[in-house]
Amino acid sequence: MAANTEAFSGGFSNPVFESQSVFRMVMDGMARPGTIRTVEQDAGQPDPLGSAAGAIALTLCDHDTPVWLSAGFSQSAVAEWIGFHSGAPITREKAEARFAFKEASSALSSFGLFSAGTQEYPDRSTTLVIEVEALGEGQELTLAGPGILHSTTAKVAGLPETFLRLWADNRTLFPRGIDVILTAGRHFLCLPRTTRING
């Protein structure tokens, strides 16, 4: 384990300020669903993790947030890198995960195994970070709900084809449910569980 140099590389060079900036961006993104944000901070993440996903991992994950990784990530240096820099334990149980990261074009069969929180503590749910091909081009989605005046559109390329059906199911669990962040390279947009999507 000690031999893995990729895990020891990268990380924020100024952890306090950089993670605060990224946190602010994620918070604003959740408050304004569907708006595209661009991460300037360099997290120095190993492939195949994207730079927005890497910065979000360093900002949000810590010792108290088990992280689940899709196969492409867990078989790379990503697992040790997140573990070393954020202290987060890597879990194979989706239900335990507070954050989950999926690489681009990996299959998405169900949200059901991730934690949707409880009726008393709906915040104890998984936030799923999904890498897609691109944001701002591709399939046009119409979004509505809290944080959106009337409705807005977001364009996403490479959204898993099951996503819209799974999202509709997720909406029915409210106040339980998962939240999603779509990432593409340096860009990301947030889809909190309150957002309605029409494809």
Added chain:
Amino acid sequence: MYVAVKGGEAAITNAHRLLADRRRGDRSLPSVTIDQIAEQLGLAVDRVMAEASLYDRSLAALAVRQSRGDLIEAIFLLRAYRTTLPRFGSSVPLDTADMQVERRVSATYKDLPGGQLLGPTFDYTHRLLDPSLLSDEAVEEPARREAGEEAIMRVSDILAHEGLIEADGDLPQDQPAGDLTREPLEFPMSRDLRLQALARGDEGFLLALGYSTQRGYGRNHPFVGEVRIGEVEVEMDIPELGFAVSLGRIRVTECQMVNQFKGSSKAPPQFTRGYGLVFGQNERKAMSMSLVDRALRAEELGEDITAPAQDEEFVISHSDNVQATGFVEHLKLPHYVDFQAELAMVRKMRADIEAARNGENEMKDAAE
């Protein structure tokens, strides 16, 4: 009802300035240093660390200095500080059998392996004020004697061989421990969470509860199986190394209270145990904790719950002095609007009674 008002900023600023002045006191006297507090008021520092639930002698000494010796204020400061730090992980559970013992006494066995080691204790002092401490007289170096090679075994391991004393509980060795700093309290709670709450609980509150069990409110026939104080190694698994390393040593106090138990439908007659473990040197707290831990096991052991010390929700909800002081002391903050509302209500109730009384008198007058 809450109404936002503004004002008093200058008063607050000047109050803080005045506090700083009074904290410093007479400028012709030297200022007390952090090292002096840590070295010479060590037991105050220990209490602050235990109840703040943060082991750091220098920071606890700083808190004592900043709080002018108000220990609950110091505990509050240290608790607030700990919330600013990330958590790196959990230690390997401490091995108190491997302690470098500085004091160890047992009230149940005179000749136990390792012997009775009195250590730096106030016991057997005459509690007479010592005028020599008015000045800074030289203090003798401690006496020394060759230390035995004998292991200082835990007293619970001695009785255990006969099956007369219960084991350390039947939860698995690798059971994940609950953490009340991460999850909200829910009752009933497991013993691991209770011990965490008691370890940071207010010394005075636990002392009074322990005392109440001795006076008959949930009596549990205690004997001090053992009290030990000393340093233990703190080890942590380091994922990037792949093994556990020592982070250094901390001083703790451990109490094994042994309680006679007549048996119940749930457990046979045997000696049961209450457990106390506290940061620093504080056997009063460790002993109180072990008495209360045992009292709170009433339900598990099939005993009647009749006394405050056995009532888990009562004990655990009120043991934290930072919470308690916050709620009690908030009463002094402005409640102008609440009080005006109550004032109006009391005036109205009085007017209603007055009116009713006048009405009765008129009826009486009319009847006569």
Added chain:
Amino acid sequence: MDVAQQTVPDTDLAGRRRCAGLLAGATLNEIRAAWDTLAEKPEARPVRGPETGLVMVRGRIGGGGSPFNLGEATVTRATVALASGTVGHAQALGTDKDKARLSAIFDALWQEEASRDFVETAILAPVETRLAAEEAQKAEETAATRVDFFTMVRGDD
């Protein structure tokens, strides 16, 4: 920013543990003194930290049962990489960042054949000697307070 590809020497784990434990037990002055005697100060790139955080100290119910959370302690840690690519880690109770940074460099130097002897003689051995002496002194001071019971009167006449 990748660390140069390194082959971690197949160090024996017990030795590495001992090194980490003694560095944690060392004072900043001891570590600085050793650093000052180092003829060529190695370049060390910070990889993580030095940073201060908390470790939750656990005890065991009854002393030997299942774990419970006793309370937290401050810990400061650092990870550095030498120009050679060797990565050193350090972690110790307290809030001393200089100690963590220098300890991590010594941890890295200990892993390299060329500098291990220096680390052993300049820092590990003296710290080990001091800790052992302190422990022995405390044990003797405590032993002096051991009660020797003796029988004053025996009741069988």
